[in-house]
Amino acid sequence: MWCLRVLAVKLTGRKTLINISKPASLLRPSNFQANCFCSRSVDDICFRPRHMSSEAKRLRSEKMTGKKIGTHNGSFHCDEVLACFFLRQLPEYKDAEIVRTRDPVQLAECDVVVDVGGEFDPKKHRYDHHQRTFSETFHSLCPEKTWVTKLSSAGLVYLHFGHQLLSQLTQLKEGDRQLEVLYDKLYENFVEEVDAIDNGISQYDGEARYAISSTLSARVGHLNPRWNSKSQDTEEGFKKAIKMVGEEFLDRLDFYQSSWLPARVVVEEAIEQRHQVLDYLMFTSLR
Template sequence: MSQPRLRLVTHSGKFHCDEVFAYGVLRLALGLGAAGEDHDLIRTRDPAIIAAGDVVWDVGARYDVEARRFDHHQRGAPQREDGTPYSAAGLIWQAHGHAAVRALLPPEAAGLAAAIAAEIDQAVVRRIDEIDNGTAPERDVLGLAALIGDFNPGWDSEGGDAAADAAFLQAAALAEGVLRRRVEVLRGRMAADAEVLAAHARSADPRVLELERGMPWKGAVFTHGLPVLFALYPASNGNWMVDAMPPEPGSFAQRLPLPEAWAGLQDAALAEASGVPDAVFTHLRRFVGAARTRDGAREMARRAIALG
């Protein structure tokens, strides 16, 4: 005998980022397909329908995780430790965010789920909470909340509730897509951090980070306070890059630029100036160079440090 479909209930009328995002989180966390397949998405303000819902959020004037009620409009609604009020997105994320992230990760990355969920909570979900509750410091017209708000049918549009429900699902697809990409970006960054730390431990000189492939590495250097001046890694064209480390995140300067005498030189001219036979180029701004081999890149870094 088949199980009855879950009834997922939120409010009708104009929708906002918090309940739209929460719906995407619920679908992922509960392993649900599209609306109408294994669950019904019901947008209503009818108290009887709300009371009969299996999961209810952003409506109903009740917060009870065990009963799967996640409203934040009533007196005594929960707040974050610093007093920031939760929105429906924040309440759903506290209960289901870890499971949603876990559903998006490959099995070998399951151990990253808690850290990724915590970072998304601080960087994304908290922002949704602030915007929905009117405590955000500024309004971003290109932010997720604004983009989702634009999915609402216009005041003079036709189609009534059916059009609004369809627009809600379109907005939810956008929110879920953003969440999927954010999880993948953070997974990649955290995986790269682990590889950078392991590579640094193997490097003969702690000032020269030798990587077996290109990856985001500067963030790990900053986070872990590594004394890296240059990173070496293979490029897609077969060369080996010599990439200078900036002094702080977002800076276009370098802790130690490549030598000024190498700036803008290529091939034979650079080989002569640097003393590295297979040196290929040094950027005019001296933040990156390359050699044809790993040994050549290592020698460029060694000589740059000696001349620095």
């Protein structure tokens, strides 16, 4: 004889344990195998989450893929946070581990390195902008583009991976005219600001009338530990920063794709048809 503890729920919503005693032969299914039961409790079976958390899945995937994104440890800034977010949206780096270190040995093991290492070499996927010899802009690397703001790691990653990134996020094909319009719009109205602030480039000449302290870069900076905080660990803040910049970028992309771009198409069509309207008005006025 053995007891099976069955969890029942009354109509009142309160849980009650009921003991049912039956011969083991009656409780055992006809196709029962001795090794198919485990010693878990009813609570374990009924209420333990059946799926791993997203963080656990990500960590397991990181181990499986083995891809690594390298950036520096310590205080973080908006440019490398945004660069890491961009890379994580690509299929090849979706589950990549972000290694935050300044150790050259560890960085050498990374598949892509941003904002650290003193090297800019797209063929090796090295995207640092701190070396004295670095002065690249969008225009210098892509002469057809007009922006001359010095690039940070965010701009470098966007320049080299931006079309693939936007294609992945919008389902537009690379080479699509609309995707190119979004590519330009998002650099000019989102990424370039991050480049300029990180490189210390002022938005204007002369003295400012007032200070702006609520930019995306400023809010990322505020996620770093304060100087007098008991813990100076930056890992948790870095994760929050990636989530924040990611949400803002995706929100901006959604606005430009679903609202701004359709409005732009309407205006373009109206401009193209303006001669037809003028011809019609001239014709009706002569009647």
